[in-house]
Amino acid sequence: MPALNEEETILKVLKSIPKKYEGFDELELLVVNDGSSDDTEKEAIKAGATVLNHNHNQGVGKAFQTAVDYALKSHADIMVSVDADGQFDVNQITDMIAPILNKKADFCSGNRFANGRPVNMPKVKFFGNSLISKIVGFVSKAKIQDVSCGFRAYSRDCLYNLNLQGSFTYTHETILDLLHKGYKISQIPVNVKYFDGRVSRVANNLFVYGFQTSFIIFKSFKDYRPLSFFLTIALIVFIIAVLLAGFVCIHWYNTSMITPYKSLGFIALALFGLSMLISVLAFLADMLNRIRGNQEKILFLTKKKYFEED
Missing domain, CATH: 3.90.550.10 (Spore Coat Polysaccharide Biosynthesis Protein SpsA; Chain A)
Incomplete structure (x- = not known):
C-alpha cells in the first residue's frame, strides 16, 4: 500500500x-x-x-x-x-x-x-x-x-x-x-x-x-517495439521527402526550372538521407532489443537465486 x-x-x-x-x-x-x-x-x-x-x-x-x-x-x-x-x-x-x-x-x-x-x-x-x-x-x-x-x-x-x-x-x-x-x-x-x-x-x-x-x-x-517505432519515424520522414521532391519535380516539369524552390529540393534530399539513417538505426535498435531480452533473462535467474537464498 x-x-x-x-x-x-x-x-x-x-x-x-x-x-x-x-x-x-x-x-x-x-x-x-x-x-x-x-x-x-x-x-x-x-x-x-x-x-x-x-x-x-x-x-x-x-x-x-x-x-x-x-x-x-x-x-x-x-x-x-x-x-x-x-x-x-x-x-x-x-x-x-x-x-x-x-x-x-x-x-x-x-x-x-x-x-x-x-x-x-x-x-x-x-x-x-x-x-x-x-x-x-x-x-x-x-x-x-x-x-x-x-x-x-x-x-x-x-x-x-x-x-x-x-x-x-x-x-x-x-x-x-x-x-x-x-x-x-x-x-x-x-x-x-x-x-x-x-x-x-x-x-x-x-x-x-x-x-x-x-x-x-x-x-x-x-x-x-524498436523496429516498428523507428521504421514508423523513417516512413514519416520519407513521405515528407517524397512530397517535397514531388512538388519540386512538378514545378520543374511545368517551367523547366526549379527556382525559386531549389532549397526545397535540397531539403528533400536531406530528408531522404535522414530516413535511410533512421532505417539503419531501426535494425540496430532491434538487435539491441534482442540483447536486452537475453540480459533480462539472466537478471531474472540471478534475482531468483539471490532472493531464494536470502
Whole structure:
C-alpha cells in the first residue's frame, strides 16, 4: 500500500482487510510511506502493518519498486497493491488473487470500467483513462480496458521479472513489461468510490499526468517495439521527402526550372538521407532489443537465486 499523507484513512483501510485467505498461511500488511508529513506511519503501525519509509516523496512508481523488493526478500507468493484512501473494496482481494491461485493468470489488474464510467468519476478523467488504455493496448497488442488502476495482484514469478524505470507511476509500465515477457493478465471488475473534493495523489494535474504517462508509454514503445517505432519515424520522414521532391519535380516539369524552390529540393534530399539513417538505426535498435531480452533473462535467474537464498 503506497501512502502519502493518508493519516485520515489508512488505519480504517488496513483494519478492514481480511486477515485470512484460503491457500495462504500468512498475511503481511506492508505500507510504503512515501515521504508523508503527517502521521501516516503511526496510523499504519497501529493497524499492525510493516512500514517502509522514504525520506522524501519519490513517487508512487518508486514506492511500488520498494514494495516489490520487500516482497521478494520476504518470500511472498503473491503481492497485492491497493490504494490507502479507501477507494477500493478490499474484500475483492479474494477475487484478485483467485486467477493466480488457479493458474489461470500470472497477474491481475482491477477494471473500474467493466460497467462504464464509475459514479462521480469526472468525464475528462474517464476519457483520459480510456485513451491511455487504447495506446497501451496498441503497444502491448492486448485489449486492456483499464491500465491505470492501482488495485492489482502479482505472482512471485512476475515480481522476479519486473524491471521498471519510471518513478512517477508504475501502472502502465508493469502491464507493458509483463505482457511483453509473455505473462498472462486477468482483468477483474472492481468497485470504486470517487469522493467529492478528494484530489488524486498521482493525477492531481491532468495535463502533467497525461504528459508523464505519455512519456512512459512512448519510452516503452521504443524499448519493446524498436523496429516498428523507428521504421514508423523513417516512413514519416520519407513521405515528407517524397512530397517535397514531388512538388519540386512538378514545378520543374511545368517551367523547366526549379527556382525559386531549389532549397526545397535540397531539403528533400536531406530528408531522404535522414530516413535511410533512421532505417539503419531501426535494425540496430532491434538487435539491441534482442540483447536486452537475453540480459533480462539472466537478471531474472540471478534475482531468483539471490532472493531464494536470502
